[in-house]
Amino acid sequence: xxxxxxxxxxxxxxxxxxxxxxxxxxxxxxxxxxxxxxxxxxxxxxxxxxxxxxxxxxxxxxxxxxxxxxxxxxxxxxx
Amino acid sequence: xxxxxxxxxxxxxxxxxxxxxxxxxxxxxxxxxxxxxxxxxxxxxxxxxxxxxxxxxxxxxxxxxxxxxxxxxxxxxxxxxxxxxxxxxxxxxxxxxxxxxxxxxxxxxxxxxxxxxxxxxxxxxxxxxxxxxxxxxxxxxxxxxxxxxxxxxxxxxxxxxxxxxxxxxxxxxxxxxxxxxxxxxxxxxxxxxxxxxxxxxxxxxxxxxxxxxxxxxxxxxxxxxxxxxxxxxxxxxxxxxxxxxxxxxxxxxxxxxxxxxxxxxxxxxxxxxxxxxxxxxxxxxxxxxxxxxxxxxxxxxxxxxxxxxxxxxxxxxxxxxxxxxxxxxxxxxxxxxxxxxxxxxxxxxxxxxxxxxxxxxxxxxxxxxxxxxxxxxxxxxxxxxxxxxxxxxxxxxxxxxxxxxxxxxxxxxxxxxxxxxxxxxxxxxxxxxxxxxxxxxxxxxxxxxxxxxxxxxxxxxxxxxxxxxxxxxxxxxxxxxxxxxxxxxxxxxx
Numbered sequence: 001x002x003x004x005x006x007x008x009x010x011x012x013x014x015x016x017x018x019x020x021x022x023x024x025x026x027x028x029x030x031x032x033x034x035x036x037x038x039x040x041x042x043x044x045x046x047x048x049x050x051x052x053x054x055x056x057x058x059x060x061x062x063x064x065x066x067x068x069x070x071x072x073x074x075x076x077x078x079x
Numbered sequence: 080x081x082x083x084x085x086x087x088x089x090x091x092x093x094x095x096x097x098x099x100x101x102x103x104x105x106x107x108x109x110x111x112x113x114x115x116x117x118x119x120x121x122x123x124x125x126x127x128x129x130x131x132x133x134x135x136x137x138x139x140x141x142x143x144x145x146x147x148x149x150x151x152x153x154x155x156x157x158x159x160x161x162x163x164x165x166x167x168x169x170x171x172x173x174x175x176x177x178x179x180x181x182x183x184x185x186x187x188x189x190x191x192x193x194x195x196x197x198x199x200x201x202x203x204x205x206x207x208x209x210x211x212x213x214x215x216x217x218x219x220x221x222x223x224x225x226x227x228x229x230x231x232x233x234x235x236x237x238x239x240x241x242x243x244x245x246x247x248x249x250x251x252x253x254x255x256x257x258x259x260x261x262x263x264x265x266x267x268x269x270x271x272x273x274x275x276x277x278x279x280x281x282x283x284x285x286x287x288x289x290x291x292x293x294x295x296x297x298x299x300x301x302x303x304x305x306x307x308x309x310x311x312x313x314x315x316x317x318x319x320x321x322x323x324x325x326x327x328x329x330x331x332x333x334x335x336x337x338x339x340x341x342x343x344x345x346x347x348x349x350x351x352x353x354x355x356x357x358x359x360x361x362x363x364x365x366x367x368x369x370x371x372x373x374x375x376x377x378x379x380x381x382x383x384x385x386x387x388x389x390x391x392x393x394x395x396x397x398x399x400x401x402x403x404x405x406x407x408x409x410x411x412x413x414x415x416x417x418x419x420x421x422x423x424x425x426x427x428x429x430x431x432x433x434x435x436x437x438x439x440x441x442x443x444x445x446x447x448x449x450x451x452x453x454x455x456x457x458x459x460x461x462x463x464x465x466x467x468x469x470x471x472x473x474x475x476x477x478x479x480x481x482x483x484x485x486x487x488x489x490x491x492x493x494x495x496x497x498x499x500x501x502x503x504x505x506x507x508x509x510x511x512x513x514x515x516x517x518x519x520x521x522x523x524x525x526x527x528x529x530x531x532x533x534x535x536x537x538x539x540x541x542x543x544x545x546x547x548x549x550x551x552x553x554x555x556x557x558x559x560x561x562x563x564x565x566x567x568x569x570x571x572x573x
Contacts, residue, residue, distance in 0.1 A: 007171070014167050021160040022328055023309075023321035030153075032299045032306045038292025040299060040306040046159040047369065050362045053163055057170050057359035064355075 006063045013056050017049050082403045083232045089407025090228070090414065093271075094248050097264050097418065101252025104263035112450050116186040116258060116430045117346040120177075126262045127357040130344055130423070132364030133269035135162065135335070137216075137420035141272075141413045142223055144368060145375035146388035152302075154310025154319045155375075158368065161328045165335025166361050172336070173345045173354035175498055175569040180346040182568040187427075188342035188490070189435035195497040195565050196557070198505035199439050204512055205490065206435035209339045210461075212487045213428040217465035220421035221246055225469070227413040230393035231406055239470045245414050249422045250462050254455050258347055261422045268415035273367045275412035279405070280370020283395060284377045291373055298379055305379060323534075330488060330536040337490040340427035351571075425465075429457035485519035485536040492544045496551075498569055501562050507551030515543025 019025040029045045036044040113120065122130065140158075147155035176191065185191045189209070193202035221242040228241025252260035281291070288294035299306055309324035311317070335341075348354045371392070378384070378391045385394035396409050433453045438445050445453070492511055496503035519539030522529050529535060 010170075014164065017160075018164060018329075021164075022325035026308060030308045032303060035292060035295065038290065038295060040295050042153055042307050043156065043372070046156050047366070050159060050163055050365050053167065053362045054359065057167070057355075060170070061355050061359050065352075 006060055010056050010060045013052075017053075021046070021049060082406075083235055085403035086231050086407040086410060087236065089404055090231070090410045093408075093411035093414065094245065097268065097415075098248045098252060100267045101248075101256055101260035101264040101422075104252075104256050104259045112434075112447050112454075113184070113186060114257065116343065116426075116434070116454070117180075120181065120347060120349065122262060122344070122347045122353065123349055124353050124356055126266050127344070127348055127353050128360055128364070129266040129269035130262050130347075131166075131341075131357055131361060132367075133265040133272065133415070133419035134340065134344070134423045135166075135420070136269075136272065136364070136367070136416050137220055137223070139219065139223070140368065141371065141416035142226065142389045142392060145371045145392050146390075148372050148375035149378050149391040150315050150388035151312070151319065152305025152310040153308040154312075154324065155372070156308055156310070157324055157328050157331070159365065161331035161335065162365055162368075163362060164328065164332035166358060168336050169341065169345070170355055170358040172494075172498075173348070173358060174351035174571075176342055176345045177348055177351060177354060178571050179565065179568045186343065186346050187431050187434045188339045188494075189431060191342065192490075192493055192497055192508070193435070195562070196493075196503070196505040196508045197561065198509065201493075201505060201509055201512070202435045202439050204509065205339075206431050208486045208490065208512070208516065209431050210428050212484070213339075213424050214461065214465050214468060217421050217424050217428070217461065218468035220417045220424070221466055221469040224414050224417040224421075226389070227393060227410055227417070230390060231397065231410045242466065242469055245418055246421065246462060246466065249418050249425065250459060253422055253426050253458050257454075258343075258426060261426050262347070264422065265419040268419045269364075272412045272415045272419075273364075275408055276367055276370045279396065279401075279409060280373040283399060284373050286399065287377055287381070294373070294377060294380075298376060302379060305376075326534040326537055330484070330534045333491050333540070334484045334488045334536070337487050337494065339431060339487075339490075340423045343427055343430065344423075425458050425462055428461045429454045432457050432461075485523060485539060486516050488536040488540055489515040489519065489543050491540065492547050496547060498566065500551075501566065502551055502556065503547065504551045504554045504557050506554045507547045507549075510550040511543040511545075511547030514546045515539040518542045 020029070026045070030042045032040045032042065034041055039047065144155055144158050147158075179185065179191055179194075183191075183194055185194065189202045189205035192205060193199065222238065224245040225238035225240075225242035228236045228245070229238045252264060256263075284291045284294040288297060295306070304311065309319040309321050312319045312323075345354060348357075374395050375391050378395050381395065381398070383394075383398055385391050392413070393409075396406055401409075433445075433450055437453065438450065489512055492515070493503075493508045496508065516539065519535050522535035522538055526535075529538065
């Protein structure tokens with residue numbers, strides 16, 4: 001199932017996010033110190049997930065584009 | 080010239096500009112329902128990005144979220160989480176929805192779902208749920224526009240007049256240009272909103288505390304309870320509690336994913352690539368909330384406080400000697416937030432009524448031309464109904480809105496089943512939707528019945544899923560060929 005690997009990893013990223021921004025995953029990172037870019041760590045943690053999301057979905061996008069160029073799209077979708 | 084006059088002039092100038100953009104953009108649409116509702120499926124990346132972003136950033140984002148940050152601190156961080164988690168699934172769901180729409184000619188969510196389940200009842204039910212959810216939401220946007228107008232003009236413009244003027248403009252361009260008007264004004268309004276928010280959001284903490292870092296350090300010293308989740312509860316006395324914080328994220332995220340106007344914008348996209356890139360880039364729009372938080376947190380240690388937390392943004396702008404032109408631009412930014420959400424919803428609810436209810440129940444042979452005319456009439460009707468709700472009710476708006484959210488969440492199991500569970504039947508879908516909505520309403524009315532204090536939407540969702548599965552298994556299989564071709568269409572292999 002190699003053709004599914006990258007999207008599956010992306011889904012895992014969001015499942016991990018659900019864990020790390022709610023109870024109890026958020027608890028260890030839900031703190032004021034240290035300040036990062038002037039933000040308390042609890043707020044920086046939120047910004048970090050948002051920023052990472054851009055790279056995750058952009059990664060999936062470019063991976064899909066490259067794969068589509070290699071294989072003819074018809075075979076590609078039939079799986 | 081008096082300060083409020085300058086402010087009003089700048090704001091009025093902005094409204095005229097919005098109207099122009101919305102008016103001109105409709106010239107390129109074809110004269111069909113697909114042209115009016117789905118922009119001839121021709122939205123490119125720029126417009127899609129701002130339609131999705133600006134649509135979600137409503138008056139609530141511009142006034143409500145900062146209000147929460149100001150009064151309840153880190154409780155408001157849940158907005159970041161749910162907004163991201165609610166949109167991310169669209170990277171995968173969006174292209175599936177769009178492909179099915181292209182194959183079968185759907186332009187609304189109910190058309191798609193009732194096609195899969197071959198049920199008119201389902202179409203009508205979804206239409207009702209959507210419109211019930213839309214009216215209070217639009218009313219809230221109108222009220223937000225009115226409040227901003229009222230605050231920045233020192234009360235010279237009453238709330239109803241502000242709302243009327245802003246939404247008069249919206250109605251004009253929605254009537255004339257349909258979804259293209261919504262798309263291009265949202266692009267214009269979105270760019271405008273982001274610039275205004277960042278300029279003021281960085282300037283204000285700098286002006287008052289010497290920077291964002293020093294500001295948070297002062298708050299950490301004096302009010303540390305505001306900077307860690309789950310933040311404070313509604314009256315600002317105790318902790319909000321992890322249960323409420325976490326379930327608020329889950330319910331809102333599922334609710335966001337299911338908004339009917341998101342489906343409609345997926346149908347408007349040019350191709351799958353556009354949807355995927357939009358969703359990948361969407362979090363950049365989310366970061367635009369950050370400067371609004373800065374302004375709100377700047378208010379925490381400020382010498383004066385606003386009449387209510389929702390006024391914190393206008394209050395900070397008005398009490399810190401910002402130049403009147405900038406205040407006017409801020410006012411315009413807040414109007415942009417309100418209008419860019421309200422327009423999409425007005426357009427969506429009118430289209431849904433005509434496509435999914437009127438056409439199915441009252442008049443099956445409606446021509447394309449009369450459908451378009453009816454959608455326009457309905458946009459005005461929904462606008463007037465929402466305006467009446469906005470002006471006549473006081474507090475119950477937020478209450479109505481929360482109930483509506485619980486209803487929208489109930490569309491999630493059917494949508495998931497439509498794409499991923501071949502065995503799901505129409506009877507199962509209808510039973511699940513009805514039971515789930517009823518349970519949600521019941522628990523909403525009688526909060527003491529909620530098990531473990533869980534959010535009513537979650538309980539309704541559990542009942543909904545259970546009913547969907549059990550009833551589907553108890554009824555006879557749906558037509559194999561029909562489901563097959565639907566699922567094949569969603570995967571792009573037709």
